Amino acid sequence: MKCSNCGGTLRYDIASYGLVCDLCGTVKRLHRPEESAAIGEFDFATALRGNGTNWGVAKRLVTCKSCGAALLSDPDQMSGMCPYCGSAVVLSAEDADCGVAPSAIIPFTLTKEQVAEKFYRWNKFAFWSPEKFRRGKILSDLVPLYIPYWSFEADVVTTYSGKFGYTVGSGDSAKTNVYLKTGIAEKHISEFNVCGSRKFFNDKMLNNVVSFKSRECLPYTPEMLSGMAAEIYTIGIDEAWNYAKTVGLKKDILESTREHENADSYSDVVCSTEFYNVKFKYVLVPVYLAGCKYGGKIYNVVASGTNGRGNCSRPVSIAKFIITPLLFLAYFLIGSILNLGFWYFQIGIALPFIAIAIFVVMFMIAFGKQREQEAKEREQYYSGK
Incomplete structure (x- = not known):
């Protein structure tokens, strides 16, 4: 996007929550998520056909030889530091194949300095950590990075058979009557998020930090990635959806059978589930990362780019x-x-x-x-x- 005042290129600036022109300083404020237009959703056919792959901005692939991380960065940035392990990285000379383009993005609202201040407030209590960590020196290396997430919506129809309990009375006189029942339960899953980063998929630190709703998202625009790095999704939509329907949504599906029977508990439930009207959004979620090596091990800091909620691993x-x-x-x-x-x-x-x-x-x-x-x-x- 070009500046309406001087024709210069606009880039996203965290502090002003808007697009800033480096030439004349003009700021174009972004709408807050609650003011924004509706965000488009796509069906699986769109993803499998390879449609929607235009990110609208040139990016180069950054591969860390130390930990294997694969990131996207601006073409004019020739080198940098890996946010995962702190190693030096060099950009590829070729434009990256970015895959499916994002449909939504959650902009950074906190600067690196604000996040570092929040962390230092707690780090000073970590007495048993080395001074490098307790004094927050690692926080000077915080890197803003967009992490890929798949957000799914679907209608679920479940045919089930199982035992359902109904509790009567209270206290010591409470009694649960169990009945064998069969039925068909329907449920609409409005939002289920799956991390698209294999590096972070089972990462407890990130999962404890990152939590978002669709109402926080804005429609994706290339300008918001200007000057920012983004991780390429390493878990594709097929794999993410397979995890969602076989593992991630299992509890919700079982709960839908309990709700359908108006029961207080359930056990030994056997289900056959069908999914309809499956749609997805590819969302870029903002986090700050820092990594460094200490005693031969890698220690990380991860923090939300919107609320500053963070977590870290510390050496002793x-x-x-x-x-x-x-x-x-x-x-x-x-x-x-x-x-x-x-x-x-x-x-x-x-x-x-x-x-x-x-x-x-x-x-x-x-x-x-x-x-x-x-x-x-x-x-x-x-x-x-």
């Missing part, structure tokens, strides 16, 4: 584990050698409890400030400031 400082008890032991040895008396030893015994109490108070204060800050950010977000 062996030096701190050794030095801390030695200092505590030295304290009592000095007291014994110098015969410093009863109160000296009482203070030594009380010190760990005092330290824990101070830690808890500081943690609660930090937690309160975090909640207050998040409330302000939500208010600013929805007021459009």
